[in-house]
Amino acid sequence: MSGVRVLVGTKKGAFILTSDAKREHWNVSGPHFAGWEIYHVKGSPVDPNRIYTSQSSGWFGQLIQQSNDGGKSWEPVGNEFVYDGITGTHQWYDGTPHPWEFKRVWHIEPSLTEADTVYAGVEDAALFRSTDGGKSWKELSGLRGHGSGPHWAPGAGGMCLHTVVLDPITRGRMYVAISAAGTFRSDDDGQSWRAVNKGLHSETMPDPDAEVGHCVHRIALHPSRPNVLFMQKHWDVMRSDDAGESWREISGNLPCDFGFPIDVHAHEPETIYVVPIKSDSEHYPPEGKLRVYRSRTGGNEWEALTKGLPQKDCYVNVLREAMAVDSLDSCGIYFGTTGGQVYCSPDAGDNWAPIVRDLPSVMSVEVQTLR
């Protein structure tokens, strides 16, 4: 029987929410790793019972936990993230050079084809890969060694590599996004990289059209058409139809084009979702109304989805990792809030209901479709 497993990372532990395909009644498991910050939990597409968790703490540092039974039990794996070669410097907030220092893992991306291969996006921004199920990690240092590396600077949340997107069709192609450097693409399994930010325009930069320095919040693609990318930038929702070579704005009639997550419908490559947030200094929905916006035209024309979501006095945020979709026949959309709610729409956004209301602040949401 088919169903879904929702993997939720929060400020104080991980939770696993499970349901059958109706997505009406839910079982809640957790907190796992109680008291720890869980930046990301994600399962392997190759072996869905293989799940990785990024577990971190300001006191005790970084751990990676692995489950091989769908999250029932966990074992710590490798947590040694050592930058390759000469560490070098990036730019600090005051413009001075600052040595790269490992702080935490923001994002875990299991390989689409190899159960033991998994990528980790970390702060300070770098990409690591493990080919032994997370026991050991090696930096793909061609990224940090990109010529622009010494000029990368942290955003308010730190200089984090928060997005890793693997192309399921073009062999060796992958994308990462870094705040605040921008989007980078590799066509050789992560060995070499180039910036793909042409068309991004950020008024907060001295040169608004510079090659790097943009605060990209999230990118997403549909697996059937991976040359089309969608981006929620700090401000602006963007689209590329040529694998990142060029971008154009698709914010259209959104009430506000600031936000964090963006995702694509599982069966409709032109249907995309964002959650507008009022501004970068007011991290809550415009007018206190929590609205997901859906475009069925690949951008520019957006409709507010509100049924079942609070439409007054709502001042939560939805973070970049905190939205996901399932691939059941009627595509389910999920997102979590900094107020501890996780919402599900089993009908592509038309109707919403909270799965849970009172978790710790939600940092990430991923969904596994189980068949």
Add this chain to the structure above:
Amino acid sequence: MIRVALPAHLRHLAKVGGEVELEVPDPATVGSVLDALEAKFPVLRGTIRDHVTKSRRPFIRFFACEQDLSHDPVDAPLDVAVTSGREPFLVIGAIAGG
């Protein structure tokens, strides 16, 4: 035998319920106690001190005999009260927050 008291999160990681007992060659030091601790419980590597530099994580403190040893040289011999097991070596997660 040296008794080591860990904070709750690290006890949970190491799957121990109370104090940890370690055999550490003389002269025992903060560094050699941590070496022995990490050898017995590899999951603690990186949680108390950096993997490579071995520097103490900023919010970790080491106490013993009512003294803060956090800033002492890691190769300084520990008090006999600790090395004899009479007093525990405390690994502390510093209070932080509001």
